[in-house]
Amino acid sequence: xxxxxxxxxxxxxxxxxxxxxxxxxxxxxxxxxxxxxxxxxxxxxxxxxxxxxxxxxxxxxxxxxxxxxxxxxxxxxxxxxxxxxxxxxxxxxxxxxxxxxxxxxxxxxxxxxxxxxxx
Amino acid sequence: xxxxxxxxxxxxxxxxxxxxxxxxxxxxxxxxxxxxxxxxxxxxxxxxxxxxxxxxxxxxxxxxxxxxxxxxxxxxxxxxxxxxxxxxxxxxxxxxxxxxxxxxxxxxxxxxxxxxxxxxxxxxxxxxxxxxxxxxxxxxxxxxxxxxxxxxxxxxxxxxxxxxxxxxxxxxxxxxxxxxxxxxxxxxxxxxxxxxxxxxxxxxxxxxxxxxxxxxxxxxxxxxxxxxxxxxxxxxxxxxxxxxxxxxxxxxxxxxxxxxxxxxxxxxxxxxxxxxxxxxxxxxxxxxxxxxxxxxxxxxxxxxxxxxxxxxxxxxxxxxxxxxxx
Numbered sequence: 377x378x379x380x381x382x383x384x385x386x387x388x389x390x391x392x393x394x395x396x397x398x399x400x401x402x403x404x405x406x407x408x409x410x411x412x413x414x415x416x417x418x419x420x421x422x423x424x425x426x427x428x429x430x431x432x433x434x435x436x437x438x439x440x441x442x443x444x445x446x447x448x449x450x451x452x453x454x455x456x457x458x459x460x461x462x463x464x465x466x467x468x469x470x471x472x473x474x475x476x477x478x479x480x481x482x483x484x485x486x487x488x489x490x491x492x493x494x495x
Numbered sequence: 496x497x498x499x500x501x502x503x504x505x506x507x508x509x510x511x512x513x514x515x516x517x518x519x520x521x522x523x524x525x526x527x528x529x530x531x532x533x534x535x536x537x538x539x540x541x542x543x544x545x546x547x548x549x550x551x552x553x554x555x556x557x558x559x560x561x562x563x564x565x566x567x568x569x570x571x572x573x574x575x576x577x578x579x580x581x582x583x584x585x586x587x588x589x590x591x592x593x594x595x596x597x598x599x600x601x602x603x604x605x606x607x608x609x610x611x612x613x614x615x616x617x618x619x620x621x622x623x624x625x626x627x628x629x630x631x632x633x634x635x636x637x638x639x640x641x642x643x644x645x646x647x648x649x650x651x652x653x654x655x656x657x658x659x660x661x662x663x664x665x666x667x668x669x670x671x672x673x674x675x676x677x678x679x680x681x682x683x684x685x686x687x688x689x690x691x692x693x694x695x696x697x698x699x700x701x702x703x704x705x706x707x708x709x710x711x712x713x714x715x716x717x718x719x720x721x722x723x724x725x726x727x728x729x730x731x732x733x734x735x736x737x738x739x740x741x742x743x744x745x746x747x748x749x750x751x752x753x754x755x756x757x758x759x760x761x762x763x764x765x766x767x768x769x770x771x772x773x774x775x776x777x778x779x780x781x782x783x784x785x786x787x788x789x790x791x792x793x794x795x796x797x798x799x800x801x802x803x804x805x806x807x808x809x810x811x812x813x814x815x816x817x818x819x820x821x
Contacts (some may be wrong), residue, residue: 390505390747391593396588401788404584407574409521409566413528416559417512420535423551426549427544432607432613434693437545438633440625448608450543450808452633456642460548460649461633462802463572463718466559467656474663475565478510480570 382393387428395421406488408476419465430454437494501541519574525563532556544635545714549706553722557707558807561729565814608707627778628788630711637742638716639792639799642643643775645675646795647760650802655805664813708801711789717796721803728737737815752805759798763791 381389398421401414430451438452483491509729511534516760532555539548603610624636638646707720732740764775777791 384585384607385599385602386502387600387605388599389596390509392592392599395595395708396592397509397516399591400584400588401516401585404577405516405574405705406577407521407818409563409570410516410524410574413521413524413563416528417515417531418716418732420555423547424538425814426534427539427542427547428605429610429612430544431542431606434610435543437543437714439545440496440534440621440631440633442631449615449621449633452620452637453617454612455547456637456645458544458718459550459638459718460646460719462547462554462595463722464581464652464656465647466554467563467810468804469559470562470658470814471659471663474660474813477569477814478564478663486570493663 383426389426391421391425391428392422392453407474408486411488412472412476416465416469419461423461426454427460428454458480497541498710501538504534504538504541508538519576520572521574523562525560525567529560532559546632546716546719548718549714550722553719553726557726557728558722561733561811562814565811569814570690571802603754607803611792614650622744627785627791629785630789630792632711632713632715635710635716635792635796636712639795640775640777640788641797643764646799647764647775650760650799652732653806654753654802655752657809660810662812673750682750682781689734692730696727696731696734699725699730707796708793710796711792717799717801717804721800722803724800724804725807727809727810732811732815737812737819741812744808746809749805749812752801753809754805756798756800756802756805759801760795763794763798767791 395418398414398416398418401417402411405411405414430453431449434450434451435448438449440449441447450477479491480486483494485491485494508531511531515524515531518524531549536548536552541550575687591656620637620641621633623632624633628636628640629634634660694820703720703723703726706715707717708717710720718727728744730739731743762778763777767776767779768774770779775791775795777788778784780790
C-alpha cells in the first residue's frame with residue numbers, strides 16, 4: 377500500500393498547487409476575465425480536496441446493489457456537497473461574466489488599471 | 496495500475512492550470528479550462544465520485560466553456576501583459592502552497608477508513624437509505640431527501656443568479672448602432688459539423704432524460720440532467736444559429752422552466768406540511784412512507800432538472816442576444 381499512501385498525499389499536493397495557481401491569477405492578472413478564470417481554477421481545487429476525502433480504500437461508488445454482501449462504499453456526503461457546488465459555481469460565474477460585459481460596454485476596457493484610471 | 500493513471504492525470508491537471516494562467520490569449524485559456532474540467536472529471540471518477548464526474552463533465556467542459564466564449568466575443572480575446580516583477584505575487588502564493596503542503600501531512604492518507612470524515616453521519620446515511628427510501632443511489636437519497644433543505648437553497652441560488660444575469664444583460668446597451676443586416680449565424684455553411692451535430696442533438700437530449708429519470712438507480716439526477724439537456728440545446732444553437740434555437744425552445748418556455756422548477760420543489764415541501772408532516776418530509780406523501788419518499792424524490796429531482804436546464808439556457812441566450820445587440 378506504499379503507492380496508495382504516496383498518491384494520497386499527492387492529491388493534497390495537487391490541491392495545494394492548483395489552488396495557489398488560481399490565486400496567483402486572481403491577485404496578479406489585471407484582466408477581469410483572467411481573474412474569473414483564476415477564481416474557477418481555485419474553486420475546482422477545493423472540489424478536488426473534498427472528493428479526495430471521500431475515498432475509502434477498496435470502496436466503490438455509493439450505489440447499493442441488493443444481494444451483494446459486505447459492500448464497501450466511499451463517503452457519499454462530500455459528493456453531494458460538491459455536486460451542487462459545481463452547478464452553483466457555473467451560475468455565479470455567469471453572473472460575474474455578465475458584470476464584466478457591462479464594464480466593457482461602459483469603460484471600453486476590462487483591464488483593471490485602465491478602469492481605475494478612467495474613474 | 497489505476498493509481499499510476501491517477502498520478503498521470505493529476506500531473507496533467509497541474510500543467511494545464513499553469514498553462515491557463517501563463518497564456519495571454521484568452522481564447523486559448525478558455526479552451527484549456529475545458530480540458531482542465533475533463534481531467535478533473537476523470538479524477539473524480541477514479542475517486543469513486545461518479546455523480547460528481549458526470550456533473551463536472553457536463554457543466555465544466557460543456558456549459559462553462561460556451562458561456563466564457565460568448566463573454567469573450569463581447570470583451571476581446573487578448574489580455575494585456577503586465578509589466579514589472581512578479582516576485583511579490585509569486586512569493587505570496589509560494590508561501591501559501593508550502594503551508595498547505597506542510598499541513599497535508601496531518602491529513603489522513605487517501606482511502607483511510609478510520610478518517611474522521613467517515614465516522615460522523617455518513618455511515619448512518621448508507622445504513623438508513625435502503626430502509627427509508629429503498630433506492631440504490633445513496634448520493635441521490637442524501638441530495639434530495641436527507642439534505643433536501645440544502646438542495647432547495649442551491650436551486651434558489653441558481654434561480655437568483657439566472658435572474659441576476661437577465662437583469663444585468665437585459666437592458667439596452669448605451670451606444671446603439673444602426674440595425675445591421677443579420678448575418679447568417681451558426682455553422683450552417685459547414686457541412687461536417689452540421690451533419691454530425693444534427694445527429695448528436697437528439698441523443699444528447701435523450702441521454703439527459705435518461706440521467707434525469709434513472710438518477711435514483713445509477714449516477715445521475717436533476718443537476719446533471721439539466722446541464723446535459725442544456726448542452727444539447729446549446730449545440731443546436733451553435734449549429735443553426737441562436738434564433739432557430741429560440742424558435743425551438745422560446746424564452747417564455749425557459750423562464751417557465753426556471754420559475755416552475757424552483758416553485759415545484761418548494762410546493763412539494765408545502766404539500767408535505769399540509770399533509771401533516773414537516774417541510775420536505777416526503778414520507779407523508781403516500782400511505783406507504785417508503786413509496787412517499789420515492790415519489791417526493793422523483794418530483795423534486797424533476798424540479799431541479801427544470802430549474803437548472805432553464806437557468807443555464809437563459810444565461811446562454813442572454814449573452815448571445817447581447818452579441819447581436821451591440
